[in-house]
Amino acid sequence: MGVNIKLAENIYEVGYIDWTVRDFHSYVTDRGATYNSYLVLDEKITLIDTVKAPYWQELLRSVSALADPAKVAYIVCNHAEPDHAGALPQILKAMPNATIVCDTKCRDILAGYHDISDWKFLIVKTGDTLSLGKRSLHFIETPMVHWPDSMLTYMPEEKILFSMDAFGQHYASSSKFDDLVPIEQVMEEAQIYYANIVMPYGPQVKKTLALAAGLDIRLIAPAHGVIWRKHLGRIIEAYKDWSICKPKAKVSVIYDSMWESTAQMAREIYEGACRDEVEVKLLRIRSVGNTRLVAEVLDSACVAFGSATLNQCMMPAMSSLLTYLRGLRPTGKTGFAFGSYGWGKGGPEEVHEQMQAMKFDVLREPLKSKWRPEAACLSECRKTGALLAEKALELAGR
Numbered sequence: 217m218g219v220n221i222k223l224a225e226n227i228y229e230v231g232y233i234d235w236t237v238r239d240f241h242s243y244v245t246d247r248g249a250t251y252n253s254y255l256v257l258d259e260k261i262t263l264i265d266t267v268k269a270p271y272w273q274e275l276l277r278s279v280s281a282l283a284d285p286a287k288v289a290y291i292v293c294n295h296a297e298p299d300h301a302g303a304l305p306q307i308l309k310a311m312p313n314a315t316i317v318c319d320t321k322c323r324d325i326l327a328g329y330h331d332i333s334d335w336k337f338l339i340v341k342t343g344d345t346l347s348l349g350k351r352s353l354h355f356i357e358t359p360m361v362h363w364p365d366s367m368l369t370y371m372p373e374e375k376i377l378f379s380m381d382a383f384g385q386h387y388a389s390s391s392k393f394d395d396l397v398p399i400e401q402v403m404e405e406a407q408i409y410y411a412n413i414v415m416p417y418g419p420q421v422k423k424t425l426a427l428a429a430g431l432d433i434r435l436i437a438p439a440h441g442v443i444w445r446k447h448l449g450r451i452i453e454a455y456k457d458w459s460i461c462k463p464k465a466k467v468s469v470i471y472d473s474m475w476e477s478t479a480q481m482a483r484e485i486y487e488g489a490c491r492d493e494v495e496v497k498l499l500r501i502r503s504v505g506n507t508r509l510v511a512e513v514l515d516s517a518c519v520a521f522g523s524a525t526l527n528q529c530m531m532p533a534m535s536s537l538l539t540y541l542r543g544l545r546p547t548g549k550t551g552f553a554f555g556s557y558g559w560g561k562g563g564p565e566e567v568h569e570q571m572q573a574m575k576f577d578v579l580r581e582p583l584k585s586k587w588r589p590e591a592a593c594l595s596e597c598r599k600t601g602a603l604l605a606e607k608a609l610e611l612a613g614r
């Protein structure tokens with residue numbers, strides 16, 4: 217259950233801390249997750265977002281500790297995805313006097329998931345405001361950050377931006393503020409969250425940042441993870457970089473191997489790329505996993521993808537990663553494909569095609585080895601690794 221963290225006088229976080237979840241629609245949540253919900257005690261008692269369906273009783277218990285649920289006047293629904301709106305049917309039974317406040321697209325999506333025939337709605341759009349008594353809510357639609365219905369809610373009297381998924385992290389912690397938890401862990405999880413959830417929508421994120429820049433913000437209260445109160449500048453700057461997939465002087469060598477030929481090539485590329493000014497990572501797909509790999513790609517200037525050949529195709533783990541990555545639409549990346557083959561060809565070639573489909577600046581034809589890589593092949597790997605490092609420095613403007 218939640219721990220009812222106080223954000224300001226009569227404003228609390230009452231959501232659910234999901235310590236045990238490790239799979240969030242395929243996103244691996246190593247540090248758990250939270251579904252944040254905010255309760256505003258004012259003349260009109262208001263709940264901002266709810267939680268995943270299974271945790272409605274915990275949410276209700278947290279709300280009940282602070283207010284009579286029957287007196288809740290509004291439930292703001294910033295986003296209809298079930299991790300935030302799944303509990304609505306049960307919560308509305310306990311809050312029969314509540315009106316749902318959302319935009320038209322949100323109502324349409326809610327209608328796709330639930331029987332809304334007896335739900336009361338107040339439909340809002342950008343620029344609309346709602347007085348709760350001493351405080352008010354201002355609504356800003358942010359379509360495709362990251363669903364069509366996504367919306368921010370701003371409370372000017374307390375300078376709080378309820379930011380929905382934006383600036384969120386899958387990070388379970390009993391402390392709810394960014395200065396009370398290890399900030400590097402939180403930033404790492406924020407980057408992973410951005411890469412897996414928000415990356416395809418960089419232009420929309422830029423627009424959202426421009427809107428947020430016009431607001432006086434003391435707290436950013438997202439729907440997942442910790443609340444930003446000390447490191448607001450840092451997370452906003454990070455979002456600016458991530459929204460354009462800004463390249464760091466970083467090379468990622470990402471591969472899968474059968475009998476270690478591709479692994480040998482990967483290590484030579486990695487060693488060729490290593491130099492003091494460049495961050496270089498050697499990442500075996502089945503050891504690291506797609507969730508973290510896409511976050512590595514997000515800020516890499518250059519990526520080498522390597523696969524052995526299995527049944528004249530790339531390895532299944534590489535196929536899974538590249539299919540996932542293509543949907544996430546990273547931009548401005550440079551790299552090349554490599555890998556091994558034996559009696560049948562196809563692995564590195566398929567990787568090469570996928571990189572082209574993702575509009576990578578592909579530096580060369582696939583670098584290949586038949587069976588075990590010989591000295592000339594390994595030397596070529598090392599040279600191409602060095603080229604990647606040079607390119608990464610150039611792209612990072614160093």
Ligand code: FEO
Pocket residue numbers: 295297299300362363381439440
């Ligand atoms: Fe956390 Fe898009 O839902």
